[in-house]
Amino acid sequence: MRVGKTITKGVGRRRAVPWVLLGLWVAALALVGPFAGKLGQVQHDRATDYLPAGAGSTQVARIQDALPGGESTEMVLVYHRDGGLRAADRRVAAGQVEEIAGAHELVGGKPKGVPSDDGTTLMYPVVSNEPGSDEKLRDALVEEVRGIARGQDGLSVEVGGTAALGTDAGKVYDSLGGPLLYTTVAVVALLLILIYRSPVLWLVPLVVAGVADFLSMGAVYGLNQAFGTTVTGQSAGVMTILVFGAGTDYALLLISRYREELRRIERPYEAMVAALRGCGPAVLASSGTVAAGLLCLLAADLNSSRGMGPIGTVGVLCALVAMLTLLPALLVLLGRRVFWPLVPAYGSEPTRRRSLFAAMGDSAKRRPLTVLATGAVLLGALALGTLNLPGPVKQEDSFVTKPEAVTAMETLARAYPERGTQPIDVITPADRVDRTLAAIRDTRGVESAEKGRTGGGWTEISVLAKDTPQSAGETATIKALRSELKGSYVGGDSAEQIDLEDTNSRDTKIVVPLVLVSVLLILFLLLRSLVAPLILVTAVVAVWGAALGIGGLVFEPVLGIRGTDPGLGLLSFVFLVALGVDYGIFLMHRMREESLAGAEPAAAALTALRSTGAVIASAGLVLAATFAVLMNMGLVELVELGFVIAVGVLLDTFLVRTYLVTSASVALRRRMWWPGALSREPAPGTGPSEPTEPPRQPEQIGTP
Numbered sequence: 001m002r003v004g005k006t007i008t009k010g011v012g013r014r015r016a017v018p019w020v021l022l023g024l025w026v027a028a029l030a031l032v033g034p035f036a037g038k039l040g041q042v043q044h045d046r047a048t049d050y051l052p053a054g055a056g057s058t059q060v061a062r063i064q065d066a067l068p069g070g071e072s073t074e075m076v077l078v079y080h081r082d083g084g085l086r087a088a089d090r091r092v093a094a095g096q097v098e099e100i101a102g103a104h105e106l107v108g109g110k111p112k113g114v115p116s117d118d119g120t121t122l123m124y125p126v127v128s129n130e131p132g133s134d135e136k137l138r139d140a141l142v143e144e145v146r147g148i149a150r151g152q153d154g155l156s157v158e159v160g161g162t163a164a165l166g167t168d169a170g171k172v173y174d175s176l177g178g179p180l181l182y183t184t185v186a187v188v189a190l191l192l193i194l195i196y197r198s199p200v201l202w203l204v205p206l207v208v209a210g211v212a213d214f215l216s217m218g219a220v221y222g223l224n225q226a227f228g229t230t231v232t233g234q235s236a237g238v239m240t241i242l243v244f245g246a247g248t249d250y251a252l253l254l255i256s257r258y259r260e261e262l263r264r265i266e267r268p269y270e271a272m273v274a275a276l277r278g279c280g281p282a283v284l285a286s287s288g289t290v291a292a293g294l295l296c297l298l299a300a301d302l303n304s305s306r307g308m309g310p311i312g313t314v315g316v317l318c319a320l321v322a323m324l325t326l327l328p329a330l331l332v333l334l335g336r337r338v339f340w341p342l343v344p345a346y347g348s349e350p351t352r353r354r355s356l357f358a359a360m361g362d363s364a365k366r367r368p369l370t371v372l373a374t375g376a377v378l379l380g381a382l383a384l385g386t387l388n389l390p391g392p393v394k395q396e397d398s399f400v401t402k403p404e405a406v407t408a409m410e411t412l413a414r415a416y417p418e419r420g421t422q423p424i425d426v427i428t429p430a431d432r433v434d435r436t437l438a439a440i441r442d443t444r445g446v447e448s449a450e451k452g453r454t455g456g457g458w459t460e461i462s463v464l465a466k467d468t469p470q471s472a473g474e475t476a477t478i479k480a481l482r483s484e485l486k487g488s489y490v491g492g493d494s495a496e497q498i499d500l501e502d503t504n505s506r507d508t509k510i511v512v513p514l515v516l517v518s519v520l521l522i523l524f525l526l527l528r529s530l531v532a533p534l535i536l537v538t539a540v541v542a543v544w545g546a547a548l549g550i551g552g553l554v555f556e557p558v559l560g561i562r563g564t565d566p567g568l569g570l571l572s573f574v575f576l577v578a579l580g581v582d583y584g585i586f587l588m589h590r591m592r593e594e595s596l597a598g599a600e601p602a603a604a605a606l607t608a609l610r611s612t613g614a615v616i617a618s619a620g621l622v623l624a625a626t627f628a629v630l631m632n633m634g635l636v637e638l639v640e641l642g643f644v645i646a647v648g649v650l651l652d653t654f655l656v657r658t659y660l661v662t663s664a665s666v667a668l669r670r671r672m673w674w675p676g677a678l679s680r681e682p683a684p685g686t687g688p689s690e691p692t693e694p695p696r697q698p699e700q701i702g703t704p
Helices: 002-036 056-066 087-103 135-148 162-196 203-227 233-264 268-299 303-334 356-366 368-388 404-415 430-441 472-484 493-527 531-554 568-596 601-632 636-673
Strands: 073-080 121-128 156-160 424-429 446-455 458-465 489-491
Touching: 002 203, 002 303, 056 424, 056 458, 056 489, 056 493, 073 087, 073 135, 073 162, 073 404, 087 121, 087 135, 121 404, 135 156, 135 162, 156 162, 156 404, 162 203, 162 233, 162 404, 162 601, 203 233, 203 303, 233 268, 233 303, 233 568, 233 601, 233 636, 268 303, 268 493, 268 568, 303 493, 303 568, 368 531, 368 636, 424 430, 424 472, 424 493, 430 446, 430 458, 458 472, 472 489, 472 493, 489 493, 493 531, 493 568, 531 568, 531 636, 568 601, 568 636, 601 636
Parallel strands: none
Antiparallel strands: 073 121, 073 156, 424 458, 424 489, 446 458
């Protein structure tokens, strides 16, 4: 009787665990809910949110914020008629500018029009301090000016300039939240339905991923309030992608292992415990590599990159916690019926059939060195495409669909081919203004320089270059000004682009080694080997080079993208190395399990491939699809990042993990695990030197 009561109590406690976990999650969401809704309030996409922390252009932007009136709202009204402006066009332009000047206090009063030499264009620079540093007031002013400045009878009117460009970019970033989330959910849902072929099962990991995303939003808001972490539209969007992509990957691995255990173990609770014990270390190590790689971005000097590190880490950790607690609880409560119609019955054998991964494993087993050499040559050839990557993207080319501010810039570039139309901002100590003005006007490439606001010991000077914006001539002028004006700061849109390129180059040299070292350390601890981690990391670096090379072959020739985002190399490296190693962990951890269970090295590698091939393929497809969603957004930087990561994940999934890593394991045999215990031949009549589990039969089905 006493034994029976003990068993009954044990069963009762086990049944209570999922309900307790579910209750804790409900409480957590109730606590986080009010904060998650505030994330949009702390998301900003001003120049200072993206600029390098210590660059001259950043100092200019910060000092301008503190000057009387705050940040200047700079616009350019562009009146254009192809056949040449008429007298009536000039009267319309003058009237509209007068209306704008009457409604708002403009710096320098009513602006004067500057006609083009060919008579087709008239531009009016409009500067106001009314909005200060308030983005909403800036956007409202830009839209009001656009409402007044309207074309008629064939006269086109466009509002460009720094403020208009910021407003148009803000619209794109604001659109990331809803469309990005909805598109990501739809893509993941479709893939899960195809993978599981169940009317219910696909919904469980999707709901859990949604819960994790909600939790991460609240956590990131707390991070911003506690540490001032920069939250941008880019980092918030990437966080959502990571939560759904990485979270679904963890769910696929866990559910696949849970299905296996349900065939061996009668009770779902015990089967789930066994599944967590089996794949838990791999999932933990996988999330650890992603988190470690992302946190290396804290060493970056670029504000946007440095902020993305902790924000992405929060997303991955929230996905991890949800998939290792909430998902198991829901699956246990739903029981075996959640797999309907493909319910894994207790004591049943999985469907036996020849799978794609078994065939791939056989080819790797027959000619491992040939497969390795062919794969290395292929990846190397693809990497040569990086030589075809276009140069740094210009502002006017940074949008997929050109907004009004960009078309205004293009009109100005055509109408004023030999004239600068975008101001260079110089901030100089107030007691040095006259000397600074004289030095600026003596600098080669400067068209004009005018004194602006003064406050807090600083004076603002607006400089126009003789050359067009972001041209080689203007770049030389900016560098000359920085060299001549000691103690002053040179900023503005073009200077910001120069600083972005220089800082990304500096950050790459620092962050890349940190990522490699941190990922390798985690792999050393997990796999207890030096050789296997080195092979995994070398392979994923090769994948990164190949993915960038494919980008070079596609961006300009196919997609018509005329420039490469300066941060593409660094961010794609961090994500591809951190995320790509995930699949290597899944494969190598299972390979190690099979070796500990007594399998020979080649057999362990092939069994691991057959066991995890389907789940790795499914996970890779989901992750690639989620990052591919970024290609549907309106900014070139997101399109390029999404493309390179999606292509890299697919290469990693279907070439590197399945073919190359398996071939390397077959070729190296026990040397793969050097210097760990598995690298040594067991003594005759003895098994492996570490604790083992009985070998289990792999699932021979096409999907996890």
